[in-house]
Amino acid sequence: MNNLNTFTKGLLKENPVFVSLLGMCPTLAVTTGAFNGIGMGLSTTFVLICSNLVICLLRKAIPAQVKLPCYIVIIATFVTLIQFMLHGFVPSLYTSLGAFLELITVNCIILGRAEMFASKNKVIPSILDGAGMGLGFTLALFLMGSVREIFGSGTWLGLTVPGMTGHTMSLFVMPAGGFFVLGILIAVVCKLSKRKPPKKLGCAGCPNAAACSAKCEEVQA
Numbered sequence: 001m002n003n004l005n006t007f008t009k010g011l012l013k014e015n016p017v018f019v020s021l022l023g024m025c026p027t028l029a030v031t032t033g034a035f036n037g038i039g040m041g042l043s044t045t046f047v048l049i050c051s052n053l054v055i056c057l058l059r060k061a062i063p064a065q066v067k068l069p070c071y072i073v074i075i076a077t078f079v080t081l082i083q084f085m086l087h088g089f090v091p092s093l094y095t096s097l098g099a100f101l102e103l104i105t106v107n108c109i110i111l112g113r114a115e116m117f118a119s120k121n122k123v124i125p126s127i128l129d130g131a132g133m134g135l136g137f138t139l140a141l142f143l144m145g146s147v148r149e150i151f152g153s154g155t156w157l158g159l160t161v162p163g164m165t166g167h168t169m170s171l172f173v174m175p176a177g178g179f180f181v182l183g184i185l186i187a188v189v190c191k192l193s194k195r196k197p198p199k200k201l202g203c204a205g206c207p208n209a210a211a212c213s214a215k216c217e218e219v220q221a
Contacts, residue, residue, distance in 0.1 A: 003124060003125060003128050006125050006128045006129050006132065007128040007129070007131060007132040008132060009132060010129070010132035010133035010134070010135065010136035010137075011132060011135060011136045011139065012136070012189065012192070012193055013193060014133075014136075015136045015137075015139075015140060015189065016109045016133055016136055016137050016140070017136070017137060017140035017141070017182075018140055018185060018186050018189040018190075019189065019193075019195070020109075021186075022107075022108045022109045022112065023044075023107055023108065023109045023137060025100065025103065026040050026044075026100045026103070026104075026107070026141070027140065027141060027144060027178075027182065028175065028178040028179065028182065029100055029178075030096070030097055030100055030141070030145075031141055031144035031145040031148055031178060031181075032145065032148055032149065032152070032153075032173045032178075033096075033145050033148075033149045033153070033157075034142055034145040034146040034149050034156060034157050035093070035096075035145070035157055035158065036093070036096050036097065036141075036145055037138070037141030037142045037143075037144055037145030037146070038138060038141070038142050038145070039086070039090070039093040039096070039097060040097055040100065040101070040141055041134070041135075041137050041138025041139070041140075041141040041142060042134075042138055043082045043086065043097070043101065043104060044104055044107060044109070044110070044134055044137055044138070045130070045131065045134025045135060045137065045138055046078065046082055046134070047075060047078045047079055047082060047104055047107075047110060048109070048110055048113060048130035048131070048133055048134040048137075049127055049130040049131050049134060050078045050130075051071070051074050051075045051078055051110060051114060051118070051130070052113060052114065052117070052118040052126040052127060052129060052130035053118075053123065053126060053127055053130070054074050055071060055074060055114045055118040055119055055126075056118045056119070056121065056122065056123050056126035056127075057123065058070075058074075059118070059119045059120070062119075067115070067119070068111075071111060071114045071115070072105060072106070072111075075104075075105050075110055075111070075114070076105045079101070079102065079104045079105045082101070082104075083101055083102070086101065109133060109137060113129060113130060113133055117129045118130070140185070143185055144178070144181055144182065144185065147172070147181050147184075147185075148172045148173055148177055148178065148181055149173075150164065151164075151168065151169055151172040152168055152169060152170060152171070152172030152173035152174075152177060153168060153173060154166075154167070154168040
């Protein structure tokens with residue numbers, strides 16, 4: 001896989017939200033506004049790129065028995081750094097994201113890319129993979145936040161949307177609205193990418209089934 005494909009696959013083809021259905025908690029919780037979506041997405045992108053870089057550099061030095069704890073320590077270090085940065089420079093965003101900023105540490109997108117990609121590839125591809133997946137996550141949150149903010153609050157990035165005053169639907173800024181918008185966007189992405197539902201449900205229909213089975217056999221051995 002060349003570097004361009006490594007970077008672009010996370011934008012649409014393997015989008016972590018719309019295709020892999022990862023990171024659902026922040027996706028549904030913080031996307032009541034477009035600005036919150038951008039903030040959470042870029043924060044996660046920063047952590048993805050930095051953690052992928054460090055894990056790639058240390059992949060041969062980290063013992064297999066303690067990989068997960070080491071990954072979490074590395075990720076938590078960059079999460080703490082981005083928290084300090086947001087608290088100091090964008091305090092309103094820091095307050096809006098709340099506990100979900102801290103929960104980036106255990107975001108399955110970051111842990112998944114660390115295990116499936118960064119720990120097995122070189123520096124440049126690992127950085128590009130983190131950037132692509134992070135920007136794909138940011139795009140997903142931005143789209144979610146934009147739709148929910150426009151129809152639920154009548155604004156977009158804090159600006160009043162013409163024609164929406166008095167015609168908003170509070171459903172869109174409620175949890176049910178988050179699920180509704182997510183479902184619509186997933187359907188649109190599947191249509192654009194011409195994805196078809198799996199013929200088999202469960203592990204048999206998962207694109208990562210082979211890698212997962214090999215990992216299980218390795219652990220059992």
